[in-house]
Amino acid sequence: MPDTSNVPVARAGAEVAARLAALSGARVVVTGGGGLVGSRLVALLRAAGADVTVLDRMDAYPGTTRSLFGLERLGARVVVGDVCDRAVVRNLFAGADRVVHAAAYADVAACTRRPDIAFRANVQGTQVVLEETARAGAGRLVLASSAAVYGDGEDAARGPQEFREDQPLVPLSVYANSKLWGEHQTRLILGGSDTEYTVLRYFSVYGDPQVPKPGSHSWMVAWLSMQARVGRPMRLNGGGVQVRDLVHVEDVAAATALALVEEEAAGRTINVGTGVPTSVREVAELIAPHFPGSRCITTPRPEGDPLGGYAATARCRALLRWTPAIAVREGVERYVRWLAATPQAVPDWLTEQAA
Ligand SMILES: NC(=O)c1ccc[n+]([C@@H]2O[C@H](COP(=O)([O-])OP(=O)(O)OC[C@H]3O[C@@H](n4cnc5c(N)ncnc54)[C@H](O)[C@@H]3O)[C@@H](O)[C@H]2O)c1
Numbered sequence: 001m002p003d004t005s006n007v008p009v010a011r012a013g014a015e016v017a018a019r020l021a022a023l024s025g026a027r028v029v030v031t032g033g034g035g036l037v038g039s040r041l042v043a044l045l046r047a048a049g050a051d052v053t054v055l056d057r058m059d060a061y062p063g064t065t066r067s068l069f070g071l072e073r074l075g076a077r078v079v080v081g082d083v084c085d086r087a088v089v090r091n092l093f094a095g096a097d098r099v100v101h102a103a104a105y106a107d108v109a110a111c112t113r114r115p116d117i118a119f120r121a122n123v124q125g126t127q128v129v130l131e132e133t134a135r136a137g138a139g140r141l142v143l144a145s146s147a148a149v150y151g152d153g154e155d156a157a158r159g160p161q162e163f164r165e166d167q168p169l170v171p172l173s174v175y176a177n178s179k180l181w182g183e184h185q186t187r188l189i190l191g192g193s194d195t196e197y198t199v200l201r202y203f204s205v206y207g208d209p210q211v212p213k214p215g216s217h218s219w220m221v222a223w224l225s226m227q228a229r230v231g232r233p234m235r236l237n238g239g240g241v242q243v244r245d246l247v248h249v250e251d252v253a254a255a256t257a258l259a260l261v262e263e264e265a266a267g268r269t270i271n272v273g274t275g276v277p278t279s280v281r282e283v284a285e286l287i288a289p290h291f292p293g294s295r296c297i298t299t300p301r302p303e304g305d306p307l308g309g310y311a312a313t314a315r316c317r318a319l320l321r322w323t324p325a326i327a328v329r330e331g332v333e334r335y336v337r338w339l340a341a342t343p344q345a346v347p348d349w350l351t352e353q354a355a
Helices: 014-023 037-047 063-069 085-094 108-113 115-136 176-191 219-230 249-259 279-291 314-319 328-341 349-354
Strands: 027-031 052-054 076-078 097-099 138-148 159-162 194-204 204-206 236-237 247-250 267-270 296-299 309-310
Touching: 014 108, 014 249, 027 037, 027 349, 037 052, 037 249, 063 115, 076 309, 085 296, 097 115, 108 115, 108 176, 115 138, 115 176, 138 309, 176 194, 176 236, 194 247, 194 249, 204 219, 204 249, 219 236, 219 267, 219 279, 219 328, 236 267, 236 279, 247 249, 267 314
Parallel strands: 027 052, 027 097, 052 076, 097 138, 138 194, 159 309, 194 267, 204 247, 236 296
Antiparallel strands: none
């Protein structure tokens, strides 16, 4: 592993913006640009002067949630469609300089319940995106993958560990398996083509305007905050011993945009996380003081819910010359403040469950 202690790294703001100026005028397609990460990325790319096209089914959230993402205000061309639709993808990718593939059936529990949808979106759709990216001759594709590919790491009995990009991968869920397939397929299709690629393994993304999906057990900050907000106990699956590396969506967007421009990132797989482990119980303890009277209960640990771990960050520092800017305490406070100012963010189904 390279010694990265002296590598100058950008955190956020002006330094990142200066490096993203390389994207001014570039034609960038963002699949899944209507989602949480995608919409934040589109905002950053538009601020850098990129010409952005979004391809998204727009059905992952109800309209009230989607309006919180503010995509329509960003000046991107938005096409409502499916990444499995080859004719649409081919048409949109023609002339693209860069592609970010973030569209996915992006929920662990939903993929377990509906492996058919997971297969279609995350496998078949990714195949179409990769083939059409190569065909269009785009300069680079960035694949949004997931730390879920690590599962519980090399030795689950040791408890939560640091996950290095080059360690053996043991996906524990349909979702994780589909993301790992996407990683390998990206290398197989784009390796040796005219299109460079970078695989990013996001750890646990959080931050406003994240809204939980029904039946999901992911996205702890949003889930626990909203449960506390509507007066329900915060449910800690398995007592909340699982560890997550919580990385703010603003940081994830910055890392993804930098992966489009940093030369050293070509052909590499890079963790996007803070390197700091936080247990689910600790997340609840950060949220609780904002909701006097809130309490926690222990619930069973669902299938496919990993014990978790935290990111090795050396590659991210060396190859993207970047490190996350938002620490978990600050990020959780920002989320809780946003939720207080945005009560309509609590979805109807969650309010009804609380009644
Ligand atoms: N949020 C996290 O914690 C996290 C962690 C690791 C990796 N990721 C990955 O990051 C990416 C973005 O995740 P997110 O959190 O923004 O999820 P999200 O659900 O908010 O966004 C995904 C978007 O993809 C769209 N989509 C789904 N299937 C599609 C299809 N077949 N065709 C076109 N669009 C489709 C959805 O409508 C949605 O807008 C995903 O690839 C996900 O697997 C997310």
